[in-house]
Amino acid sequence: MSGLHFTDRDWERIERDTMAWWAGELERPLVWLSSTGPVPAPPKLRYLSNYPLEMPAEEVLDLYEPVIAATHYYGDAYPSWWVNFGPGIMAGFVGAEVNSVCDPSETVWFSSPRETRIQALEYDLGNAWWKRVKDLTKAIVRRWDGQVAVGHTDLGGNLDILASFRSTEGLLFDVIDHPAEVERLVGRTTDLWLRYYDELDALIRPACRGTTCWAPIWSTGKTYMLQCDFSYMISPAMFERFVVPDLTMCCAHLDHGFYHLDGKGQIPHLDMLLSIPRLRGIQWIPGDGQPPPEQWLGLLQRIRDGARLCQVFVSPEGARTIVRNLGGRGFLLAIFHADPAFADPETARAYLQLLAQEDISQN
Numbered sequence: 001m002s003g004l005h006f007t008d009r010d011w012e013r014i015e016r017d018t019m020a021w022w023a024g025e026l027e028r029p030l031v032w033l034s035s036t037g038p039v040p041a042p043p044k045l046r047y048l049s050n051y052p053l054e055m056p057a058e059e060v061l062d063l064y065e066p067v068i069a070a071t072h073y074y075g076d077a078y079p080s081w082w083v084n085f086g087p088g089i090m091a092g093f094v095g096a097e098v099n100s101v102c103d104p105s106e107t108v109w110f111s112s113p114r115e116t117r118i119q120a121l122e123y124d125l126g127n128a129w130w131k132r133v134k135d136l137t138k139a140i141v142r143r144w145d146g147q148v149a150v151g152h153t154d155l156g157g158n159l160d161i162l163a164s165f166r167s168t169e170g171l172l173f174d175v176i177d178h179p180a181e182v183e184r185l186v187g188r189t190t191d192l193w194l195r196y197y198d199e200l201d202a203l204i205r206p207a208c209r210g211t212t213c214w215a216p217i218w219s220t221g222k223t224y225m226l227q228c229d230f231s232y233m234i235s236p237a238m239f240e241r242f243v244v245p246d247l248t249m250c251c252a253h254l255d256h257g258f259y260h261l262d263g264k265g266q267i268p269h270l271d272m273l274l275s276i277p278r279l280r281g282i283q284w285i286p287g288d289g290q291p292p293p294e295q296w297l298g299l300l301q302r303i304r305d306g307a308r309l310c311q312v313f314v315s316p317e318g319a320r321t322i323v324r325n326l327g328g329r330g331f332l333l334a335i336f337h338a339d340p341a342f343a344d345p346e347t348a349r350a351y352l353q354l355l356a357q358e359d360i361s362q363n
Helices: 008-022 057-069 128-144 158-166 168-177 179-204 229-233 236-242 244-253 264-274 297-305 316-326 345-362
Strands: 030-036 071-075 080-082 097-101 107-111 149-151 223-226 256-262 279-285 309-313 331-335
Touching: 008 030, 030 345, 057 071, 057 128, 071 345, 107 158, 128 149, 128 179, 158 168, 158 179, 158 229, 168 179, 168 229, 179 236, 179 244, 223 244, 229 256, 229 264, 236 244, 236 264, 244 256, 244 279, 256 264, 264 279, 264 297, 279 297, 297 309, 297 316, 316 331, 316 345
Parallel strands: 030 331, 080 149, 223 256, 256 279, 279 309, 309 331
Antiparallel strands: 030 071, 097 107
């Protein structure tokens, strides 16, 4: 890809340091810092589901390639692009309606044409959304030929996928009134999830050095940001029954499984998450209206004390606060909305050097 600000030597460094981080051998944090310069005609849509299904995949990619070419990657950042059909598109693969709209604001959600009991969830090779995701994934792999990390689409969490069919309210009643049926369905959902993951993995990993997803985690093996947003609304006992078996099975299947801890309503489940042996890390998202991650130092310390890695999205100053107070080891500090000054490589390098010095002084 012409104009890409990343080399094979950069990829060798990313592989060396990231795999050391996974192994607990990296003394410093991983720091994702990137800055995108002006793009003449940036794409207007976030969700690929808003492009017509008949639009050729190559034409879709043409809209996004200038953004990647205009981006500079610093620290442990790397070029990546993921097939974004909204969180939980697996529901669309197994028959839910995909409601993707641009106005008045762009969004996508999944629903069932009939709010009825779910009898079965089946793999459908001919499903239009599954075919579209695979076609775009193949096209991205071909286009960038291993120079860009291609992320798995956001398959979703087991209860989140079921809620797309039953509605959130309906599934909340189900976990109380029909727990055995929910248990059966979440098991089936996990089986299908693993099949979809592996089919995408077979397209991506051989050509792209490894795997990634919507979050800035990368591995030479199989990695993914697991989730269950529905768990915000259920008790730890229900989480243990309906979610932990799914996460345990997925983590056993992955080399480097992470969990998306989204909002303070999920904090009661943290101890249970830390008990899953092969869960390698926790991503902390405080949620809308909540203080930023650097103001949750006790929670971040708890995650790290649980022998887990921790990923957060922070401001440049927020990253410094975490490093000054907790040290950087075991963290992945992702600075996505960086100051425009970081478009200057010298400014970016000076910031990374300052962050490293504060980490050394804390230790």
